[in-house]
Structure formats: structure tokens, C-alpha cells
Amino acid sequence: xxxxxxxxxxxxxxxxxxxxxxxxxxxxxxxxxxxxxxxxxxxxxxxxxxxxxxxxxxxxxxxxxxxxxxxxxxxxxxxxxxxxxxxxxxxxxxxxxxxxxxxxxxxxxxxxxxxxxxxxxxxxxxxxxxxxxxxxxxxxxxxxxxxxxxxxxxxxxxxxxxxxxxxxxxxxxxxxxxxxxxxxxxxxxxxxxxxxxxxxxxxxxxxxxxxxxxxxxxxxxxxxxxxxxxxxx
Amino acid sequence: xxxxxxxxxxxxxxxxxxxxxxxxxxxxxxxxxxxxxxxxxxxxxxxxxxxxxxxxxxxxxxxxxxxxxxxxxxxxxxxxxxxxxxxxxxxxxxxxxxxxxxxxxxxxxxxxxxxxxxxxxxxxxxxxxxxxxxxxxxxxxxxxxxxxxxxxxxxxxxxxxxxxxxxxxxxxxxxxxxxxxxxxxxxxxxxxxxxxxxxxxxxxxxxxxxxxxxxxxxxxxxxxxxxx
Amino acid sequence: xxxxxxxxxxxxxxxxxxxxxxxxxxxxxxxxxxxxxxxxxxxxxxxxxxxxxxxxxxxxxxxxxxxxxxxxxxxxxxxxxxxxxxxxxxxxxxxxxxxxxxxxxxxxxxxxxxxxxxxxxxxxxxxxxxxxxxxxxxxxxxxxxxxxxxxxxxxxxxxxxxxxxxxxxxxxxxxxxxxxxxxxxxxxxxxxxxxxxxxxxxxxxxxxxxxxxxxxxxxxxxxxxxxxxxxxxxxxxxxxxxxxxxxxxxxxxxxxxxxxxxxxxxxxxxxxxxxxxxxxxxxxxxxx
Numbered sequence: 001x002x003x004x005x006x007x008x009x010x011x012x013x014x015x016x017x018x019x020x021x022x023x024x025x026x027x028x029x030x031x032x033x034x035x036x037x038x039x040x041x042x043x044x045x046x047x048x049x050x051x052x053x054x055x056x057x058x059x060x061x062x063x064x065x066x067x068x069x070x071x072x073x074x075x076x077x078x079x080x081x082x083x084x085x086x087x088x089x090x091x092x093x094x095x096x097x098x099x100x101x102x103x104x105x106x107x108x109x110x111x112x113x114x115x116x117x118x119x120x121x122x123x124x125x126x127x128x129x130x131x132x133x134x135x136x137x138x139x140x141x142x143x144x145x146x147x148x149x150x151x152x153x154x155x156x157x158x159x160x161x162x163x164x165x166x167x168x169x170x171x172x173x174x175x176x177x178x179x180x181x182x183x184x185x186x187x188x189x190x191x192x193x194x195x196x197x198x199x200x201x202x203x204x205x206x207x208x209x210x211x212x213x214x215x216x217x218x219x220x221x222x223x224x225x226x227x228x229x230x231x232x233x
Numbered sequence: 234x235x236x237x238x239x240x241x242x243x244x245x246x247x248x249x250x251x252x253x254x255x256x257x258x259x260x261x262x263x264x265x266x267x268x269x270x271x272x273x274x275x276x277x278x279x280x281x282x283x284x285x286x287x288x289x290x291x292x293x294x295x296x297x298x299x300x301x302x303x304x305x306x307x308x309x310x311x312x313x314x315x316x317x318x319x320x321x322x323x324x325x326x327x328x329x330x331x332x333x334x335x336x337x338x339x340x341x342x343x344x345x346x347x348x349x350x351x352x353x354x355x356x357x358x359x360x361x362x363x364x365x366x367x368x369x370x371x372x373x374x375x376x377x378x379x380x381x382x383x384x385x386x387x388x389x390x391x392x393x394x395x396x397x398x399x400x401x402x403x404x405x406x407x408x409x410x411x412x413x414x415x416x417x418x419x420x421x422x423x424x425x426x427x428x429x430x431x432x433x434x435x436x437x438x439x440x441x442x443x444x445x446x447x448x449x450x451x452x453x454x455x456x457x458x459x460x461x
Numbered sequence: 462x463x464x465x466x467x468x469x470x471x472x473x474x475x476x477x478x479x480x481x482x483x484x485x486x487x488x489x490x491x492x493x494x495x496x497x498x499x500x501x502x503x504x505x506x507x508x509x510x511x512x513x514x515x516x517x518x519x520x521x522x523x524x525x526x527x528x529x530x531x532x533x534x535x536x537x538x539x540x541x542x543x544x545x546x547x548x549x550x551x552x553x554x555x556x557x558x559x560x561x562x563x564x565x566x567x568x569x570x571x572x573x574x575x576x577x578x579x580x581x582x583x584x585x586x587x588x589x590x591x592x593x594x595x596x597x598x599x600x601x602x603x604x605x606x607x608x609x610x611x612x613x614x615x616x617x618x619x620x621x622x623x624x625x626x627x628x629x630x631x632x633x634x635x636x637x638x639x640x641x642x643x644x645x646x647x648x649x650x651x652x653x654x655x656x657x658x659x660x661x662x663x664x665x666x667x668x669x670x671x672x673x674x675x676x677x678x679x680x681x682x683x684x685x686x687x688x689x690x691x692x693x694x695x696x697x698x699x700x701x702x703x704x705x706x707x708x709x710x711x712x713x714x715x716x717x718x719x720x721x722x723x724x725x726x727x728x729x730x731x732x733x734x735x736x737x738x739x740x741x742x743x744x745x746x747x748x749x
Contacts, residue, residue: 048638074640086635088628099628102621104640149639251718254678256669257478259471259599260713260721266593267464281678283670287580291596291668293587313670315582353575423579 001026001061001184002047002153008055009046016042018208019056024153029175029185031199032210033192039208040188041083044155047186048080049073060153075104079151083158085142089131093122093141096130100148111148118174119144136167143171153184160191172197192219234274234303246270251277251285258285262292275302283313290318299323306357311420319420327413328361328399329425330354337398354424358399365402368395369411400432408443410436463591468714470590474599476706477606478665483683483690483698484609485658490687491694492630492650495545496556499563500683501676503655507533507662508671509570515581529663530656537655541648549647563676570673583667598667605664609657614695626650685729691739700740705729 003023010016016039024030034040045051047058049070058065065073074080088096094112101111116123119140125133133141139159146154156175160168168191175185175198188205189195195202202214235245246268249261262285265273277285286305289295301323305311311319330341345352355361372395374380377388394403400414412435418425442455486500497503510532514524544562548555585597617623629636629646637643669675686705690697708728713721736743 050634050638069642069644070634070637071640071642074638078638080635080638082635082638086632088631088635090631091624091628095624095627099624099636100639102624103628103636145639249718252722254681255718255722256665256678257475257710259474259595260710261718263467263471263593263595264714280670280672280675283672284668287583287668287670288596288599291583291587291598293589293594293596297594309577310670312577313580313672315580318582 002186003059004043004047004056005059006056007043007046007053007058009042009051009053011042011051015054016208017046020205020208020210021056022203022210024184024186026184027179027182028200029179029187029198031195031202032186032188032205033190033195033202033214034188034205035190038205040205041157042208043205044080044082044157044186044188047073047155048078071103074149074151077152079146079149079154081139081142081146081154081156081159083161085135085138087130087133087138087141087145089129091130092127093130093133094126096141096145097122097148100145104149106150111150115144115147118147118177121170136163139163139167139171143174147178151183153186154178156185156187156189158189158191159187160189160194168194195219234276238274243271251282253279254281256281256284258288261285262289262294265298266294270298273298273300275300276304277302278304278308283310286310286314286322287318290314295321301325306418306420306425307359309354309356311356311423311425312354314420314423316422319423322420323417323428324357324420324425325415325417326357327415328355328358329416329418329427330356331418331425331427332399332416333427334398334400336396336400340398357425361397361399365395365397365399368397369393369402369404403433405436405440407446408436408439409445410439412436463593467590467593467595468711470595470600470603471714472707472710473603475710476702477603479682479686479706479709480610480699480702481602481606481661481664482658482679483686483702484613485654485656485661486683487654487687487690487694487698488613488657489651489654491692491697492626492654493545493549493647494552495549495651496552496559497545497654498556498560498680499540499566499676500559500658501678501680502563502566503533503537503658503676504662504665504679505570505671505673505676506536506566507659508666508669508675509574509578509662510659511663511666512578512580512671516579521581521584525663525666526660530660533659533662534652534656536659537652538648540655541651545651546644546648567673567676574673576672578671580671581667596668602664602668609660610695610699613657617695622649685726689729689732689739691736691741691743693741697739697741700744701729704732704740 001024005021006019007017008015008019020039020043022030032040032043042051046053049068053066060076065076088099091099097112097115101107121137121140122144125137130138130141143159159171172194179185185198187195187198196216196219199216202216202219203210204212204214235248238245247264275285299321303325305322306324306326369389370385372393373385373389376391376393377384389404390406392404392406394401403412405412412433415431415434416427417429418427438457442457443451445451482504485503486497489495489497507529510529511524514528515521519528540562544558545555548558583596583598585601587594588597588600617627625636625641625646629641629643633643686701687698689705690701705725705728709721709725712724732740
């Protein structure tokens with residue numbers, strides 16, 4: 001459903017992505033594995049339109065969305081769970097969720113109630129300011145907030161960063177449930193267990209390029225992991 | 234002003250100075266109400282200070298304590314205020330457009346004929362004084378017969394005067410100030426109503442400390458002693 | 462007793478005026494981090510709109526409460542589109558551009574309307590409080606400021622548009638990713654700030670000298686209030702106006718007008734030394 005072709009992007013004069021190419025098929029979950037500084041976050045920000053691209057194309061359903069501002073991309077079905085969660089700290093949990101519905105011009109009541117069905121942990125936190133939540137709670141909220149926008153493709157940026165394992169398991173389970181309903185996912189991660197649990201295909205990103213595809217089975221081989229990732233899971 | 238109040242047999246109950254950008258005169262107006270003076274004399278200047286007259290009127294003080302001003306009208310403040318706010322403030326200047334004499338009438342007629350619909354309101358003295366100043370210089374040039382700077386200065390020092398709309402203006406060689414007519418007027422309907430006329434008023438305060446005839450090259454600042 | 466009451470009213474009136482003239486600036490600064498140096502001229506345009514509308518025979522209240530905010534709000538839309546939008550994220554350039562705008566506006570208004578315009582006097586007469594008489598319109602200004610503050614708060618707190626505004630203010634990038642057209646939010650915020658400034662200018666018009674340069678007398682004060690207040694636009698501006706307004710009024714009573722001004726500035730400087738992020742950088746951080 002989405003293809004990224006030879007994407008070139010960076011911050012100021014510093015190039016980060018040097019011709020990144022990848023595709024996400026409808027209904028699939030693609031995991032991108034890579035070190036810090038290899039361009040994982042930059043890739044998602046560029047796809048979301050939060051970073052200007054200097055070259056290449058981003059096709060969503062076959063249409064180039066490169067020239068569109070971020071909010072148009074969001075309205076066309078991209079959902080974004082950024083690194084660091086980026087919860088609105090002064091808005092209550094409920095307002096964080098309502099925001100995502102109202103942002104696309106929707107009526108908030110029903111959608112928020114539906115999403116809360118799937119995130120019962122958030123129910124008792126509804127009146128708390130987003131900034132007062134724990135990291136794990138914020139991660140759930142960020143995911144729930146993205147879902148309030150009814151995305152078709154979810155961009156997930158290191159959802160396990162700094163989160164306790166029990167919440168990771170909950171997030172994996174939630175995403176599986178969503179995928180059964182047809183949601184596509186593009187995930188960038190360093191956590192091998194997490195990426196293995198979710199991804200259909202795993203791509204390795206190195207210095208701003210997708211260098212190869214790793215068969216999921218290879219993740220079990222410590223030597224390969226050492227070679228490509230330089231980290232143990 | 235305190236000196237002149239005392240010279241005239243009165244006294245100042247209180248004196249306050251205001252920074253030029255003060256726009257809230259509520260506290261000042263309340264202080265005045267507490268002090269209950271017989272009159273208020275304002276030396277406020279500038280757009281921000283016009284607020285004082287409006288807030289004074291809005292607080293209903295106009296009917297209670299009369300006001301005079303040595304500055305009101307100099308910047309055409311009267312045009313900014315509605316008649317209810319401005320009427321009755323007493324001012325003194327060396328010219329008001331409403332001054333009633335033949336020279337002023339003739340001048341205004343020509344002025345209006347020249348500028349037509351664009352004729353501005355002259356208000357108090359400022360514009361007229363600039364005009365008269367030019368005429369004094371022209372008189373000096375005529376007497377000197379040249380525009381050579383030193384000769385004109387000498388001619389100006391020889392006791393020169395012009396007659397014009399404000400009355401007679403005489404250059405005082407002692408101070409390089411002028412002796413002129415002073416008018417007292419009250420604000421009326423965004424203009425002025427001239428009440429009194431004091432012809433040939435000399436620059437007495439400066440004359441008391443400065444004499445350029447005795448000391449033609451004086452170059453120190455002189456201060457009028459207002460200690461009482 | 463009368464004295465206490467009358468002094469209290471003066472203090473309230475000082476606070477209300479400060480809040481009124483700062484609110485538009487606070488909205489623009491709080492929402493967009495844009496420092497609008499033409500804010501004083503927006504106040505001036507509000508005052509002129511009201512006066513010209515009254516001269517054209519429009520009812521005084523309609524002129525002040527409807528015509529002025531509408532005119533200046535529309536003007537804000539134009540300024541945002543022509544100037545501000547092109548300079549987002551470039552704070553110093555924005556300041557320079559709006560300063561130029563401020564000079565241009567003073568010049569333009571002077572050219573079109575001259576240095577003087579015949580104002581209208583304050584309605585509502587005077588009110589007697591014991592031995593003291595104060596203007597009814599001054600009391601109305603206090604009430605109007607409170608209503609305006611409550612209205613802005615209610616819009617931000619309870620309406621969908623307010624929700625979008627609050628979120629965008631906290632994290633514009635995230636808001637955009639969630640589907641918010643941030644450019645439009647900024648344009649509307651700027652227009653709303655301009656409209657509030659226009660309303661403020663019209664409301665103070667009957668109590669001030671309406672001249673093309675009148676903005677310069679207010680702008681420094683509104684800046685000090687907004688900056689002292691800090692990031693939270695309503696809580697910050699209100700607390701700063703409350704503090705600085707009372708210091709100024711009471712200082713003026715107890716000492717002289719000059720020292721009253723000096724005291725107010727000294728308190729603002731001291732506060733910013735102790736709380737560089739403004740009052741709401743430390744207190745009421747999660748408020749609006």
C-alpha cells in the first residue's frame with residue numbers, strides 16, 4: 001500500500017537518508033532494524049512529512065504524497081506513534097484521545113469509546129494530565145491516540161524504548177489484534193524480541209539505506225545478529 | 234508653578250510628575266479627590282497624557298474642581314476630547330485661532346482662501362509662533378539689507394518687532410526672547426473661547442537672570458530661581 | 462472604608478487595563494511563539510475603528526464591541542498571510558518585520574486621519590463611593606475584562622477548536638501528524654489575537670488619548686506582562702497583570718507616579734531574574 005523510493009532527507013546539510021527504498025504491502029507488518037543514528041526515526045519523520053525530503057518519492061496507494069503537508073498525510077491514513085511518545089503533557093488523557101479525532105474533523109464520542117474498549121488500562125487515567133503518566137502508560141496512550149485517527153498504516157517508532165517488558169507484551173498483543181482487522185504497520189526498532197514477535201518482514205537499515213532483508217529465522221542466530229546489528233537481544 | 238501660586242497668594246497642596254507613557258490616571262484622580270484642592274493645574278503633555286482629561290471627566294470630576302493648564306492645547310489636545318470632556322479647561326497661550334482682532338481676521342481669511350477645504354485648525358500658539366518667528370527673521374533681513382548671517386543677527390538685536398495676528402511681537406535684545414501678547418482662554422467645543430488679553434507681556438522670568446547686552450558672549454546655562 | 466474600597470477599585474482597574482491590553486499579545490505569543498511588535502498599533506487600530514464607526518453614526522456599544530474586533534481581526538488575517546506566515550520559526554525576523562509594520566501603521570494612520578481624531582467620551586457617567594467619585598465606565602472595563610478572560614478560557618477549555626489550539630500550542634509537529642492543519646490554526650490564532658487587541662483598543666479609547674502613536678504607550682507594558690507571565694497565556698498573563706497592576710497602582714498611591722512605574726519595572730525584572738521562564742514556568746504549569 002505504501003512504497004518509499006530512493007528517499008533522500010536529512011537535517012540541514014547533514015544527510016541521513018541516502019536513497020532509502022522499501023515497500024509495505026497492505027495488511028502486512030514491516031520491521032526495520034538498525035542502530036541508533038542509522039536513520040530509523042528520520043525515515044518515519046520523512047514519511048510523515050515532518051522533515052523536508054530532498055529527493056525520491058513516497059507513494060501511498062499509488063499516489064505521490066511528497067508534496068503534501070503532514071496533516072494531509074495523516075488524513076489519508078497514516079498514523080504516527082513517535083519516538084518519545086510526544087503526548088500532549090498538559091492535556092488530560094481523554095483530551096489527548098479526543099484531540100486525535102477532532103484533528104481530522106470527526107465527532108469524538110464514539111471513536112474514543114471504541115478505542116478505550118481496547119485500552120481498558122487507560123480508563124482509570126482519563127482525567128490525568130498526559131505528562132503525569134508513566135512511560136508505559138504514555139506508550140499505550142500514544143498508540144491509542146494514533147488509533148483514534150483511524151489510520152490504515154501505522155508508523156511505530158521504537159515503542160519499546162524505556163518501557164517495562166510487561167507493557168511491551170501488551171502492545172504486541174494489541175497490535176496483533178489490530179492487524180487482524182487489516183491495519184498495516186511500519187515499525188522501526190532495536191529490540192529484537194519485539195520486532196520478531198510482530199514483523200512479517202524484517203529489513204536492515206544501515207547508514208540511511210536498506211541494506212538487506214533478514215529472514216525472521218535468522219534472528220535466532222547469535223552470530224548473524226552480532227554481524228548485522230552489533231547488539232544482543 | 235509652585236512659585237507663581239505662592240506669588241499669587243495661593244499654595245500647592247501637592248505636586249506629582251508623570252512619566253510620559255503613563256495612561257492610567259485613576260490613582261492620581263483619587264489622590265486629588267482626597268486632597269480636595271480649589272483647582273488643578275495640569276502641565277501634562279503628549280498623547281498618553283490626554284488620558285488624564287478623559288478619565289477626569291469620566292470620574293465626574295469636571296463639575297467639582299476647576300482645571301487650568303499651561304500645556305493643554307499646545308498639541309491640539311482640544312481636538313481629541315469631546316466637548317463634555319474638554320469644555321471649561323482654562324489655558325494661556327500667546328495666540329489662539331479665536332483671537333479677535335482685525336489682523337487675525339484678515340490672516341485667517343487669506344489662510345482659508347489659500348488652503349480651501351484642507352485648512353487645518355490652528356488651535357493654540359505653536360503654528361502661529363513658527364510663522365511669526367519667520368516674519369521676525371524677515372524683518373531682520375529687511376533692516377540689514379542682506380541675508381549675511383552676522384549682519385542679520387546684528388539687525389535682530391537692534392530691537393525689532395512685527396505686528397501680526399497674535400498682536401505685536403518684539404524681540405528682546407537682553408534675552409533673545411520676545412515680548413508678546415498673552416491670551417487666557419477656556420476650551421469650548423473642541424476650540425477655545427478667549428477670556429482675557431494681556432498685551433506686551435515681557436519674558437520676565439528669563440530677564441531676571443539673563444542680560445545678553447551686558448554679557449553678549451554668555452555661554453552658561455541660566456536657571457530661574459524658583460526657591461521661595 | 463471608602464478609601465480602601467476606592468483604592469481597591471483603582472487597583473482592580475489597573476490590573477484589568479493591563480490584562481486587557483496584553484491578552485491579544487499573549488494569545489499570539491502563547492499559540493505561535495511569535496512576538497508581534499505591532500501589537501500596540503493593533504490596539505490603536507481598534508480605537509480608531511471604534512471612533513470612526515461612532516462618527517459614522519453607529520451605536521457606540523456596537524462600534525466598540527463588534528466593529529473594532531471585526532476590523533482588526535480581518536486586518537490580522539491579512540498581516541498573517543502577507544508577513545507572519547512567511548517567517549514562522551524565525552523569531553528575530555518576525556520581530557523586525559512587525560516592528561516595521563508598526564512604524565508603517567503609525568505613518569499610514571497619520572497620513573490618512575492626521576494627528577488628531579475627535580474621540581467620544583466615556584459613557585455610563587460617574588459613580589460615588591463615599592467621598593470618592595469614580596467613572597462608571599472604569600467599572601465596566603473591569604467587568605468587561607473579566608468576561609473576556611472567561612470567554613477566552615471557555616473557548617479553549619470546552620470547544621473542539623479550543624482543544625485543537627491547546628494541543629497545537631504544546632506540540633505543533635505531533636498535532637500536524639494527527640491531522641491538524643497547523644497553518645490554519647496559526648492563521649486563526651493570529652486573527653483571534655488581533656481581534657482581542659482590537660476590542661481592547663476600542664474599550665480603552667474613551668479613557669485615553671487616541672493618536673496614531675498611542676500604541677507606543679501600551680506596548681512596553683503589555684510585553685512586560687506577557688513575558689513575566691510566561692508560557693501559560695491566560696494564567697500567566699492574569700497573574701502577571703494582577704501582580705504588576707497592584708504594584709503599580711499601590712506604588713503610585715503610596716509614593717509618586719514615577720516611583721510607581723519604577724516599582725512595577727523593578728518587580729518585573731526581579732521576577733524574571735528569579736523565574737526566567739515567567740511565573741507559569743514555575744507555578745500553574747499545566748494551566749492555560
